[in-house]
Amino acid sequence: MTATAIRVDLQLIADMVDPATRALDVGCGDGSLLAYLVDFKRVDARGMELSQVGVNACVANGLSVIQGDADTDLRDYPDDAFDYVILSQTLQATREPREVLRQMLRVGKRAIVSFPNFAHWQVRLRLTFGGRMPQTPSLPYKWYDTPNIHLCSIDDFRALCAEMGVRIEHAIVLNRNSRPIHMPPLLANLLGEQAVFVLRRD
């Protein structure tokens, strides 16, 4: 598979990965980030994906991908098997996000996690004044069909990292177009639509 343009938020993650390292993309979808890492950064990249259709498409494109579940299958890997374990837009859909993070940081030297910010002003507005469960471009689902069962805010995530003793190496806040925005943390929790964190065991 020859990767060309990839989604802006994936590009951002790809830029955080050093060339010629080992990476595991958990919830790798159609494999576009994997393909990019392989083609442009010479990364020994592996993927795990819940949907069998996604897995088969990845393997047909020459990528090393297995069918698996972040909640249950990360524990199969040995300690320090990867330089990076990536979880993009999936944490909020896991049953045990805290355990998933712990496993990611056991298996990888670093974890790169991206997620939608539930404290974004639009979300707050829709719930406060609309009185309905928020639907935004980052959170497009209705309450009854959403896979997102563990939504959190940027501040929630920071708090969890502190509780787990995980070092935040890098945090980027993104606007609606997945472009990084620079602002103090308090504002970020209000104005950031998504966030990308690079974590490391302390």
Add this chain to the structure above:
Amino acid sequence: MEGTIDPSLFDSLSPSEGKALAHCHHAKLGIERPLHLDCGVKLGPYRVAYQTYGTLNAAKSNAVLICHALTGDQFVLERHPVTGKEGWWDTMVGPGKVLDPAHFYIICANVLGGCMGTTGPLANDPATGKPWNLRFPVVTIGDMVRAQAALLDYLGIPDLFCVIGGSMGGMQVLEWAASFPKRVFSAVPIACAGRHSAQNIAFHEVGRQAIMADPEWRAGDYRLYDTRPARGLAVARMTAHITYLSELALQRKFGRALQNRNALGFGFDADFQVESYLRHQGSTFVERFDANSYLYITRAMDYFDLADAHGGSLSQAFRGTTTRFCLMSFTSDWLFPTRESRQIVQALNAAAANVSFVEVESDKGHDAFLLDEPEMFRTLSGFLKGAAIARGLAGVR
């Protein structure tokens, strides 16, 4: 030894073996270095019958070894010299197919214990000059793989771009990857398991008992009496054949349709099409397969337990491996269900191996790996392409 016939190895050839050997290559191995079998016996000399397709490149980097299943053989692609049927894996191998002889040097050898030219119970024991029959040592999947490795030495092939096979062939692939990791660049075990399950051993035992219950079996010495346990072997095949299909496939293909009649016969002829089909499967099988060989090869599968051979840990079998793996299972395969492949994937992950795993949606049961399954071909050609790039093999589409 190609082209020359050593009488000491050939004097007990069965007619089908003779026909097979006339249409393929063979190597006489183990003359100086006998094969150390798992049972403790040193076997040598022994013969390996094999077939090749395509050309070995100058760098010797494009060799692919196909490992055949229980009743398969070396005739992957061409019309079979004994049965006249098309090659058993011509869906996968051939011009324009996933394994194209234009790109790969493809080798397939009849397994040790087989009956299409490789040494097995049909051969003569060099010590006595008499047919081995049941005195042939019990061989294992490991022994089969070591015989294949000896064949590669004989052919001057240092390592393989890919080892691929389904069912018992998949077991051999796993054994190859565990025993000769440096000689295996990529491995494709399809529809198999890291050990043979109790249910599968049970089915094999039914087959063996059917053979041994046939009075013509004569404690394995039927050839001395110029007879053979055709009925027993046919029943063994009929039982096994059911396990290769799925309930859905049987239902769709036959349902309760009657065979050449409009009403039930109130007797024990093959009233139903499914009965007639199974009888046909049984009777054609005995024309090409040797009953003792069936005993030996089913036993080899039963004995297969890769974890047991590595201190009880399957991941230990793959520790430090650099081989690229692609596992594949089929949704309706109940002989080697997906969970068996998943266990191997878990073990490979625990060894931090490079592994892909695909479950193909199919209602054709275990036999799906032999059939036209476009998704299997698509994923496999993608995997092989990726591996070819990593290996620096030019021209693989």
